[in-house]
Amino acid sequence: MAGFHDIIGHDDIIRHLKNAIETGKVSHSYIFTGEPGSGKKLLAGTFAAALQCESGESEPCMTCDSCKKVIGKNHPDIITVTHEKPGSISIDEVRDQVVRDVDIKPYCSPYKIYIIPDAEMMTVQAQNAILKTIEEPPEYAVIMLLTSNIDSLLPTIRSRCVRLDLKVVDDSLVKEYLMEHLQVPDYQAEIDASYAQGSIGKAKEAATSQEFADMTANALKILKYANSMEVYELTEAIKTLAADKNNINDYLDIFQFWFRDVLMFKATREIDNLVFKQEINFIREQASERSYENIEKILEALEKTKVRLRANVNLELALELLFLTIREK
Structure with missing residues (x-):
């Protein structure tokens, strides 16, 4: 798991999220939108870890019980919504994993966090089902929708969430990252970074x-x-x-x-x-x-x-x- 300081680019978004933690002004719902591989999962996961971290700081400490659970991918109060069908998230999946579950208070943390990757796959019925939770969330709930196609989300959902647009990361930063973290030789990093077009995820895939x-x-x-x-x-x-x-x-x-x-x-x-x-x-x-x-x-x-x-x-x-x-x- 990475802390915010390990994430390449996205400085404005990181500043916004850390500021929300420091001032206690955390919204109940966020949309992380950007190209596939742009870092939506990484940012949302790091934000979730920081919100639950026992240190109370805006960076996850990586050593407290909560952070250890995040690293072990078994944190009871951070729920990643999964779906059976490859191309769609059904109303039942949203009801079972979010709508009914959200009434149960957090087990051991200040927040109960729901992360929905590929949120554009939610059917219209599923979106309508989650809308009520987004409109009237319990105090402790935070919902994060991750999407590479924000237009497929209902306007009513879009208008009620804080929208964070992930920009593509500069090629030189991607190249530097590949050389430093993955020990990719200079010329290969140049090719991988160009191919990735600003997506760290795509660059890592190409490099490995x-x-x-x-x-x-x-x-x-x-x-x-x-x-x-x-x-x-x-x-x-x-x-x-x-x-x-x-x-x-x-x-x-x-x-x-x-x-x-x-x-x-x-x-x-x-x-x-x-x-x-x-x-x-x-x-x-x-x-x-x-x-x-x-x-x-x-x-x-x-x-x-x-x-x-x-x-x-x-x-x-x-x-x-x-x-x-x-x-x-």
């Missing part, structure tokens, strides 16, 4: 996944030699990519970073801002071989390929069209 490392290596092999590949080699490369259908968008992201690097280097001749610094020789070569127009065309083709795939166009065909553009000089 062998699959992502293999994917990056495979993508680079194609990108470095796309110009000089024989037609049969290119056909093989397309087949390999098409076979890895689940990761195709990640591949396209990596391709985009590469050609942005080529464009950036062509325009500035500077290495500092490149994602793939360690491949500077290949990037320099491609920057001198390709015109600005050609690179822009490739970046447009990459966007088009993403659109085509969302429209369920044949994958191999979409990739063939993309590679034709990449091979044009």
